[in-house]
Structures are given as structure tokens and as C-alpha cells.
Amino acid sequence: MHNELKAGAKVWVFFQSAKFFPNYFCICLFFCIFALVMLIKTKAIVLRHLKFGDSSLIVDLFTEHQGRLSFMVRIPKTQKGKLKKQLFQPMTVLEIAYDYRQRASMQHLRDARIAIPFVSIPINPVKMSLSLFLAEFLYYCTRDEQQNEPLYQYIVNSISWLDAAGQSYANFHLVFMMRLSRFIGFYPNLDDYVEGCYFDLRNASFDITAPLHPDFLQPVEAARINTLIRMNYETMRLFRMNRLERNRITELILFYYRLHVPNMPELRSFDVLKELFV
Numbered sequence: 377m378h379n380e381l382k383a384g385a386k387v388w389v390f391f392q393s394a395k396f397f398p399n400y401f402c403i404c405l406f407f408c409i410f411a412l413v414m415l416i417k418t419k420a421i422v423l424r425h426l427k428f429g430d431s432s433l434i435v436d437l438f439t440e441h442q443g444r445l446s447f448m449v450r451i452p453k454t455q456k457g458k459l460k461k462q463l464f465q466p467m468t469v470l471e472i473a474y475d476y477r478q479r480a481s482m483q484h485l486r487d488a489r490i491a492i493p494f495v496s497i498p499i500n501p502v503k504m505s506l507s508l509f510l511a512e513f514l515y516y517c518t519r520d521e522q523q524n525e526p527l528y529q530y531i532v533n534s535i536s537w538l539d540a541a542g543q544s545y546a547n548f549h550l551v552f553m554m555r556l557s558r559f560i561g562f563y564p565n566l567d568d569y570v571e572g573c574y575f576d577l578r579n580a581s582f583d584i585t586a587p588l589h590p591d592f593l594q595p596v597e598a599a600r601i602n603t604l605i606r607m608n609y610e611t612m613r614l615f616r617m618n619r620l621e622r623n624r625i626t627e628l629i630l631f632y633y634r635l636h637v638p639n640m641p642e643l644r645s646f647d648v649l650k651e652l653f654v
Contacts, residue, residue: 414475434448
């Protein structure tokens with residue numbers, strides 16, 4: 377921000393010295409130029425990166441203060457550069473500084489560094505597979521998210537819990553996905569649940585009678601969803617499932633999201649996730 381203020385001061389002096397500009401015009405023009413570019417510092421979660429050309433990446437981040445943003449990142453070919461490709465692994469939590477341009481489709485990243493150094497996720501194949509799945513899942517679920525700090529904190533707290541967990545995290549992705557719906561607008565009303573009811577996937581509601589459309593769960597699976605939603609990361613170990621049951625619940629949750637999130641495709645990383653756990 378200091379450099380922007382210095383540049384802005386020079387522009388102001390120039391326009392003040394130009395006597396043919398009316399004062400009010402100088403003021404308006406000065407603030408318009410100053411507002412075009414603003415240096416912002418915030419924290420962000422890496423969702424995806426794609427190679428662009430020989431020395432650049434397109435990086436999609438979910439930021440703490442401005443929601444979803446895309447960045448064009450130039451990766452230097454020497455070791456002296458600040459921005460290294462390793463920083464942009466999915467679900468990495470960063471501290472970033474960037475030039476914010478309101479109308480730009482991609483922002484320019486100036487600096488990035490690790491905000492939360494994960495210990496076990498980078499070296500644990502199971503946790504790494506879970507984080508890659510969740511990164512792809514979040515990439516599609518947060519495409520239209522603006523500033524949503526509670527959602528940002530939920531994601532950071534969740535991935536930090538996974539990194540610290542020593543065992544009993546086989547149901548982590550299930551609890552994560554169901555509780556995430558609270559932050560993006562289609563969390564079910566649990567007060568409506570009674571034993572033997574159906575779960576309407578389109579309307580995110582528990583109903584005594586089956587809806588007329590085909591997108592609903594029978595009472596047995598509706599009861600599982602109800603139990604799962606009420607759990608947190610500390611209690612989810614009590615919800616015992618084998619691999620087939622866990623994959624079935626994952627498929628149902630992903631279908632539920634595809635009904636509510638426009639243009640959400642089937643996730644490629646789910647094929648890997650299916651083989652995890654017993």
C-alpha cells in the first residue's frame with residue numbers, strides 16, 4: 377500500500393500543477409486512478425492450479441475477505457523468486473498480497489507464503505487424497521461465493537482438524553460436506569425429522585410422505601443423513617460404516633449438491649476416494 381500512496385501523491389502533484397484543470401476535476405480524477413489498483417493482504421485457501429504457458433499458473437483461491445478469486449501467477453525459473461509452484465498445492469492455506477482490480481477477471485499476485493504449515497497431510501497418502509477430493513469439491517461449490525468469512529473459517533478449521541487427527545477420520549469428508557451446506561444455503565431443517573420420514577433432496581427437507589418427484593431418499597437412508605448431519609469431527613467415529621456404505625453416502629451427498637449447485641459435474645477425484653478405508 378505504501379508504494380501506491382507514493383504513486384498517488386505524484387499523480388496528485390502533477391494535476392495540481394496543471395492550472396488548466398479545475399480543482400474538482402483534479403480530485404475526481406485522482407481518486408479514480410487511485411481506486412483502479414489497490415494492494416490487499418489477506419489469507420486464502422488454494423483450490424486449484426493450472427499450468428499456463430511455460431512459466432505461469434492460473435490459481436483459484438478462496439480468500440478470507442473477498443471470497444473466490446482467480447490469479448495469474450508467474451513462476452520464476454530461478455530459486456530466488458518468492459512465488460514457488462509448491463505453494464499452490466490444493467488446500468494449502470496462504471498469506472497473500474495482491475493488486476486488486478475490481479473489473480479484472482484475474483488478479484496479480486505479488487507475494488504468497490504459508491499461513492498454516494500442515495504436518496501430516498503432505499506425507500499421508502490417505503489424508504492427501506481426502507484433501508484433493510475436498511479441493512475439487514470446493515472448487516465447484518464456491519464458484520459464485522463473495523465475501524463469506526464464516527465459510528472460510530469453517531474450511532480452515534476443518535482442514536486443520538484433519539491434519540492434526542491421528543485416527544478415526546474415515547467419515548471426515550461426509551461430515552464436512554453435509555455441514556458445509558449450512559454456509560451456502562441448503563442446510564436441512566433437522567427439527568422436521570421424525571422416524572420413518574423421507575428426505576426430499578430437491579427441497580432439502582424431511583417429509584412424512586414421499587414427494588412426487590424421484591429425487592428423494594427412502595427412510596433408511598434419510599435416517600443416516602439425519603444422524604450424519606448432527607455429528608461433528610469428534611463424534612463421527614461413532615457412526616460406523618464399511619467402504620460400500622461410505623461410498624454410497626458420498627454418492628448421495630454429491631448428487632444432493634449437484635441438484636443445488638449449478639453446473640456441478642461429477643468429481644474425478646471421487647474414483648480415488650472410493651478405494652480408501654475399509
